[in-house]
Amino acid sequence: MEKGKGVARRWAVEFADNSSYSLPSDIPDPLGFTRSSSDPDDANASRQKKDAEAAWKAQKAWEVAQAPFKNLLMMGFMMWMAGSTVHLFSIGITFSALWQPISALQGVGKVFEPYKDPRVDTLAPKLLFIALNLAAMALGVWKLNSLGLLPTHASDWVSSLPTAPEVEYSSGGLPFH
Structure with missing residues (x-):
């Protein structure tokens, strides 16, 4: 009932006074609904x-953990398309x-943080993630070597070799005593 008017409205709900409002207990549950299965205390369901x-x-x-494999294939294709010339x-x-693999390896803990659970063993996925990122890094090192940017030959280190000792001395035609 509306206050002060004395006229009863059939579908009106007064939200200010909720003590008089209650659900009728004679309304049946909808089809497929059982109160026992919706119980939050049900240990089996939880x-x-x-x-x-x-x-x-x-x-x-x-x-x-398997996501770096897709990146590995894409990066390998891009390196193949880039060619073997230095540009x-x-x-x-x-x-x-x-x-990319270096930054991924630095954040392994953050990557698997959402999946941390006592019932979930994340050691094997972490190891796979690390192995695939190491393979991607090896692919990058291989490409550096194929471009000739890694010092792998003896001629790359000539500047750091000591100079050979002088065996002979030439004075330009003047006798040297």
């Missing part, structure tokens, strides 16, 4: 929910191929 969440976290951890594009692709 355990199944936790198990499903743990399985989802484990699956997502493996997906994250700005090939050097940029190569250093990108080196920087």
Whole structure:
């Protein structure tokens, strides 16, 4: 009823005074709904929910661990397309191929933080993630070597070799006593 008017409205709900309003208990539950399964204290349902969440976290951890493989294939294709000559594009692709795995390896803990759960073992996905990033870094080092930017030959170190001792001395035709 509206206050002060004396006229009863059939579908009106007074929110200010909630003590007089209650749900009628004779209304049946909707089809497919049972009160016992919606009980938050039901241990079986909560355990199944936790198990499903743990399985989802484990699956997502493996997906994250395998993500560097896709990047490895893409980066290998880009390096192949860049060619074996030293120019700005090939050097940029190569250093990108080196920087991405290094930064990914520095953040392994952050990458797998959302999947941390006592029921989920993230050691194997972390090891796979690290191995794939190390493979990507090895691909970048291989490309540096194929570009000739790594000092792998003896001629690359000539400037650091000591000078040979003098065996003979020439004075330009004047006798030397």
